[in-house]
Amino acid sequence: MSGENEKILAKQRLTEFLETKKMRKTPERFKILDVIYSQSGFFDAESLKKNLDLDYPVSLATIYNALELFLQCNLIIRHTFGLRVKYEKTPVGSSHYYQICMQCGNYKSFTDLKLKKSISLRTFSAFNITNHSLYFYGICKKCGQKNKKQNR
Ligand SMILES: [Zn+2]
Structure with missing residues (x-):
């Protein structure tokens, strides 16, 4: 599956999830998802913030909030490597x-x-x-x- 396709599907899944749960479709949530699905490998809230700060600064609290949400809709997975918590796009198949x-x-x-x-x-x-x-x-x-x- 191409990266662009993957990104579109991820956005669809988030939209559906937010609509079902009657949650707000804030631009921040979609921007954070976009950044996550534009990269590969592991990331954490801090590294995500660094990437976002370049053109779309959001608070760490907003990022943590979004990560919780993405975990709930299975868009990302969380790893605990010793004491370090890292996230990754949910591997497809x-x-x-x-x-x-x-x-x-x-x-x-x-x-x-x-x-x-x-x-x-x-x-x-x-x-x-x-x-x-x-x-x-x-x-x-x-x-x-x-x-x-x-x-x-
Ligand atoms: Zn070692």
Whole structure:
């Protein structure tokens, strides 16, 4: 799916959600969604604010408010990597894997077709899987080397 298409669908979903819940369709909410769907990768409220400040400054409170809303309509997902909270556009039909260092909190996402294939063999009788995600916790190479040095 192209980025533009994805963005249009996201806006539609937000519009429907706001109408159903009888909430206001404020331009801020749509601008924030637009910025989120124009980027890729992880983000948080602060990085979002930095992006918005260039041409459409909004308060952090407004951003947090919008993020809560987008979580409710499943437009974004929230990750907790150690103590850090990061958000990401809801992956469409794909499966994502994450590595998180328990020591420094660094994280990265990756894809693994072999793993994806073997997990997709798992089926449930009363549950239809659309996608999945998996978190691997451990110690990154950098921290591992640091620990080795300290133990010498
Ligand atoms: Zn680390």
